[in-house]
Amino acid sequence: MNTAVLKKLRSPRYQDLDWKTVLFVLVIVAVFIRFPFFFRDYVDRDESTFILMGQSWVNGNLPYTQLWDLKPPITFLYFAIIIKLFGKSFFAIRFFGAIMVALTSLFTYGIAVRTTSKKVAFWVAIFCVFFQSLFGSLQGVMSEHIGTLFFVAALYAITYKIDAKWFFTSGLLLGLSVMTKLNMAYPVFCLGLYFLWEGFQADHALKNIKNLVFMGIGFFVTIGFTALPYYLQGDIQIFWESIFEAPLAYSEGKFHSPWRTLPYVGTIALLLGIGFYFRLIDRRSKNIQLLTIVVVGILISYVQSGKVNGHYLIQLYPFILIPVGIAMAKLPPIKSKYRTVLIMLLILIPMESYLEYGNIISNNIKKGSFYNGEGIDVPKYIEGNGLETKNIFFTEYHIGYWVLDEIPPTKPATHPSNITREELFPFMDNPRKTGVEELKYIMEVIRPKTLVARSGKKIFDKKLVDFNTYIDGYLEKHYKLKATVGRGLIYQRLE
Incomplete structure (x- = not known):
């Protein structure tokens, strides 16, 4: 210096x-x-x-x-x-x-x-x-x-x-x-x-x-x-x-x-x-x-x-x-x-950083890598176990598309929460008019083979009862839980 x-x-x-x-x-x-x-x-x-x-x-x-x-x-x-x-x-x-x-x-x-x-x-x-x-x-x-x-x-x-x-x-x-x-x-x-x-x-x-x-x-x-x-x-x-x-x-x-x-x-x-x-x-x-x-x-x-x-x-x-x-x-x-x-x-102000230093060191000791989080670990599990990646839907940890070199199933699904923002659909040139209709199109027409969610959290905002009622019921009927990676839930389609 x-x-x-x-x-x-x-x-x-x-x-x-x-x-x-x-x-x-x-x-x-x-x-x-x-x-x-x-x-x-x-x-x-x-x-x-x-x-x-x-x-x-x-x-x-x-x-x-x-x-x-x-x-x-x-x-x-x-x-x-x-x-x-x-x-x-x-x-x-x-x-x-x-x-x-x-x-x-x-x-x-x-x-x-x-x-x-x-x-x-x-x-x-x-x-x-x-x-x-x-x-x-x-x-x-x-x-x-x-x-x-x-x-x-x-x-x-x-x-x-x-x-x-x-x-x-x-x-x-x-x-x-x-x-x-x-x-x-x-x-x-x-x-x-x-x-x-x-x-x-x-x-x-x-x-x-x-x-x-x-x-x-x-x-x-x-x-x-x-x-x-x-x-x-x-x-x-x-x-x-x-x-x-x-x-x-x-x-x-x-x-x-x-x-x-x-x-x-x-x-x-x-x-x-x-x-x-x-x-x-x-x-x-x-x-x-x-x-x-x-x-x-x-x-x-x-x-x-x-x-x-x-x-x-x-x-x-x-x-x-x-x-x-x-x-x-x-x-x-x-x-x-x-x-x-x-x-x-002043020394204590960056406490969040000190805690994260501890987190990456701990992750490196346990998993051999400083890179951490379900957005990395879930795609690694999917690839390592030969699960479907081309037809996949991340309702959470959607950075996984990037890690797997895939794209979201529809434009509104680029950010998962945009599926519920139907006021934006006309500007996306999206043929579906409502959020529930968009969700049904993804689940019933595109029919993703693999779906990723997060444990302990509703897939959509808890205020959006219609969305959660539909997706919870559909998952229960058509999917099985394949694995839990950290807080990531990996579902596989039954048929």
């Missing part, structure tokens, strides 16, 4: 920090925290779906044409690139996810350092790694990780230099962010309104409006290039319906309600309000105004979607941690006698 870097780490003089040192530290922290999860079959089921979509793209099928999921195509492009370059590698997918988290935190540092001290900016970046990697199903690679990197980079570009080429670059990045996670269109729109308002307020109104126009051009250039493959293939309608119309239908689903988002939205709004009221955050700072506008846009998107999963908050962390860090820096300094306690708390 470079001796200058070592010296800075041993005796932290924050004013001497440069971006290379900060990036080095962030990569080390991100990889250390996330490393044991490089070997897990999946952390969140959405990631498994993204991998399937990426593999389908590598095989020559544009997203939404063979398989289908409710995300814009840049999400799947990340996985397609990794699979194309490194093959079927959980390690590569997760390693570059860790690098992505480090880069997001680096850009967060870059924005913060223009607003506060290097010391505060550095610790904001460290906690940005923590919050993107811990406290829930965040150790995999989620669409929010990818989209947030593009958005933070875009915001950094326009805080770094204010001229047309940087606004154009920012527009390109904002377009990539929206084409990764559509709800980021809300903060993009809010940013546009802010710059429009600022342009008419400033002395150099013409220049500011020109910068905004260049940002808009960059944004639509990205959208255009994303749509181009579909246009050339004659599938532009699939592109439009899957990316723009389907999410609106999804947000109106029966399990979504704006009221469910109030605890998250209210807490963030309250924190910002307290910071501004007690002048812990300078609302006259342009960078603080930009961050606030972005946070407001993201919160509006949560309300509109009527749902906030834990991984949705990844989008919020970089932008809210900066004002929180600034506010905390203005509080009375921590007394020296409490600093040891604080250091111990």
